[in-house]
Amino acid sequence: xxxxxxxxxxxxxxxxxxSQIRSKISxxxxxxxxxxxxxxxxxxxxxxxxxxxxxxxxxxxxPCVALAADALEERIVFDAGSGLRExxxxxxxxxxxxxxxxxxFSHFHWDHLQGLPFFNPAYDPSVSLDFYSPLQNLExxxxxxxxxxxxxxxxxxxxxxxxxxxxxxxxxxGKIRVSFKKMNxxxxxxxxxxxxxxxNFIYATDTELSTSDFQKTGENSAYFENADVIVxxxxxxxxxxxxxxNWGHSAFSLAVDFAANWGIRHLVLFHHDPGYDDKKLLNxxxxxxxxxxxxxxxxxxxxxxxxxxxxxx
Numbered sequence: 001x002x003x004x005x006x007x008x009x010x011x012x013x014x015x016x017x018x019s020q021i022r023s024k025i026s027x028x029x030x031x032x033x034x035x036x037x038x039x040x041x042x043x044x045x046x047x048x049x050x051x052x053x054x055x056x057x058x059x060x061x062x063p064c065v066a067l068a069a070d071a072l073e074e075r076i077v078f079d080a081g082s083g084l085r086e087x088x089x090x091x092x093x094x095x096x097x098x099x100x101x102x103x104x105f106s107h108f109h110w111d112h113l114q115g116l117p118f119f120n121p122a123y124d125p126s127v128s129l130d131f132y133s134p135l136q137n138l139e140x141x142x143x144x145x146x147x148x149x150x151x152x153x154x155x156x157x158x159x160x161x162x163x164x165x166x167x168x169x170x171x172x173x174g175k176i177r178v179s180f181k182k183m184n185x186x187x188x189x190x191x192x193x194x195x196x197x198x199x200n201f202i203y204a205t206d207t208e209l210s211t212s213d214f215q216k217t218g219e220n221s222a223y224f225e226n227a228d229v230i231v232x233x234x235x236x237x238x239x240x241x242x243x244x245x246n247w248g249h250s251a252f253s254l255a256v257d258f259a260a261n262w263g264i265r266h267l268v269l270f271h272h273d274p275g276y277d278d279k280k281l282l283n284x285x286x287x288x289x290x291x292x293x294x295x296x297x298x299x300x301x302x303x304x305x306x307x308x309x310x311x312x313x
Contacts, residue, residue: 005083006061006084007062007081007308009111010249010291011274031050032046037149053281057278058282058305060307061180064115065078065259073100081114085115093225099128101128102130103129103130104203107204107206108141127160130164181219185245186248191204191207199226208241209250214258225262226265237253237284256300260295265301266313268305268311269284
């Protein structure tokens with residue numbers, strides 16, 4: 001099972017501003033010495049010493065996470081934020097190109113839909129797209145966002161074969177099972193769990209964790225306990241989460257507590273605030289890791305979701 005991150009921001013896309021890029025360049029030049037430029041090896045060594053917030057970027061696209069598995073020729077895609085465009089561009093370079101995609105939507109807020117009209121494979125007649133959601137109005141919502149005055153063409157202009165499925169229970173795709181669970185978010189939101197043999201992956205964006213999510217009920221235990229990886233909404237600091245109560249997002253420290261509560265081995269912080277730059281986000285990652293040490297939490301790997309990142313299970 002391989003997990004790919006194409007969009008990791010929440011609420012709306014947040015491309016880097018020219019001022020942010022200039023600030024990064026300035027910070028790099030301040031660290032540079034003549035000795036760092038003498039040979040190609042010196043230059044590579046220097047680049048290797050730069051902190052992650054300078055050498056690279058978290059990315060600015062809204063949510064889109066894809067999954068591939070050896071037992072499944074199709075691609076599973078969670079949400080269709082602006083990162084979906086990047087997935088489509090990457091798919092065009094693959095040989096052979098994927099011909100079937102299965103989309104699972106957490107909910108229908110704009111930042112989770114806006115990439116679909118720009119997904120190039122959707123216009124290819126040889127490609128088939130299957131859309132899934134527990135919500136009854138799945139097809140209507142996807143079609144309505146591609147109507148005037150919101151978009152210049154309708155979904156029927158996409159040449160791909162399309163099918164719409166309302167989920168009523170777990171979905172078995174060969175050796176893979178996809179199940180879902182309703183989470184706490186204004187208007188409703190669903191997380192998804194993918195099981196392949198003994199491997200378990202959970203995608204849980206737009207989630208405001210509450211005491212009920214920590215309770216050791218049979219339903220919660222069967223869904224969360226001992227998952228290998230969870231991609232979990234952690235948009236806020238604790239202070240922001242208190243100020244923005246009932247906005248539908250979680251603090252990174254609460255996400256750590258949640259992973260510890262359920263014995264989840266790898267926590268991926270996700271749905272980053274569009275107002276946070278790379279430096280602040282990487283500081284949040286550092287703070288989350290520090291929090292595990294301070295609270296004596298063992299056995300959890302913590303990562304920051306970044307565009308282009310891959311996780312292999």
